[in-house]
Amino acid sequence: MNESLNKYIHFFETLNRGYNKGLGRAPHKPVLLLAIIQLIKKKDILFNRIFITPELVLEFKNIWNLAVNTVHVSNFALPFFHMRSEPFWRLAIKSGITVAVTKSKSIKSFKSLKESISFAEIDKELLQLLSETESRNILEQIIIQKYFKHTRLDYTDIEAGIYAETLKIENQILHEDKTEYQNHLKELRGALGDDEYEEELFIRGGLFKKTIPKIYDYSCCISGMKIQSTLGTQMIDACHIIPFSISNDDTIPNGISLSPNLHRAFDRGLITINQDYIVRISPTVTENKTMFSLSQFNGKQIRLPQKANWFPSPESLQWHNKRHYPEKCVSYKSRVWLD
Template identity: 30%
Template structure:
């Protein structure tokens, strides 16, 4: 491939974005992704979304939880159920496009010839630096919108384009909302900061609440304490409201818990709760005949796992509401 000239403008990068090197196996990739692998376009969409959200303070694309989350959201929106995406692949292989420069952790050792997992990527790579001209270009919203359109219209079918545009709006709004929730944890009117179109508001609010809670608890279940991350960045925990949003419209971190799937279900069903002294309570119904609750009964009396920030810890009045109205 010939060397790319210096001092490229937005037109040049739009041209390069429309000609990414991708796997073009029609037997593997459907018409939804224009019969080619969507990894690189999706990762670049994530980068543009993070710029829109204020997620960059310098020219460094980090291998962060945020970019892994956005990548997974896009992937789930357009790819068949059961087909998982792997952020490590495009993050590594985008270096062939020449505007994407991987920064090795060890300059002397460099970067290996092939990286296929996030764990290995994080071991060898600090992140990626964009061409200076590209970084300057995408600091402009107009340029970001143009490059986003190029990616969506080049690499996805007309059927897939609308969901991707919607997901981009959701990603950007959810990021901003979650930052507001974490920065203003005692303000019940944070939801008024949402500025995305009304049709996207529920998804934006849900995504923002989830990001805020999962980050506050560092991906650890408040009740059982497990923290498990897959190699492609997925987490075992989800965000649960203590008092349902339908009751109070309260997305404050203090009205939330990060819970694994089992603890989430048992908490919502009133089989587990939390005392005023922040200890796990177990309902007697866990021990009814034919139940095999396993480790759940052993959680009773154990202190829950808190967020490090005092303002994000569970609200005692919310926990009291749960004990009085949900715990069996």
């Protein structure tokens, strides 16, 4: 083995883990490392910056369920924050933000983590090792043998578990009506702790953001813009018609696909879509004539998904119309969006 690999084997075998007299050593850091290794293996992580993504949180949760046989509480925020005590992990704190911590100097919540931390950075040397099959497998097995040898952790089970959980949530987003979906969230709210529930919403929001562009063929439903790259990136946003903070609704009929500029205009009420799926521009808008002007889309019918039950909900669109229709412009009603 080379010197670099030996160094990280030592780091991985001597992780600084919290201790509880009744529970023993905390398993959180090893689980997070295994989750990161899985995403590097899938090429979801290509650089040495580790962002807080729905995919990473979902990997963490599924590995936890397979690997941990103690009564420790699954909490993604704890290892992501406290891994900073390891020599290969550095946190990038958002500019002007003070990290909210408890009296014991722990991160307060998953919400606090997202609000204060931009990303974590691992050594480039470590990323290189984890990107190469042989060294990655060695480091992976070091973690399993050191921390989870009694749980018979099987990566086939991990991949199957991730797929099953993703499919379950996607099916709810794609096929449930608003009431069914909201009832599922109420059940989860009653069954999970605050951080676990925040993690669940984060994962579901991430799947919503992936699913909406997919069913619109990665095209803006208003402009038709479609930009993709060989790196797997694309430029279309998933937009809630009624914000999730109000609706608790991640189902397809409460979403549309928009380019970033039109997403911003829609959220601010500068444009809307009526119940006949026609774009309307707010009479409050004044603009110069360019290829980017909003007025070019006034009266245009949006592109719709293939299945009728995925069409934007008329009730959600009506909510958006009423929410953003400026009272001072009631006289424009016949020719603006509440027609």
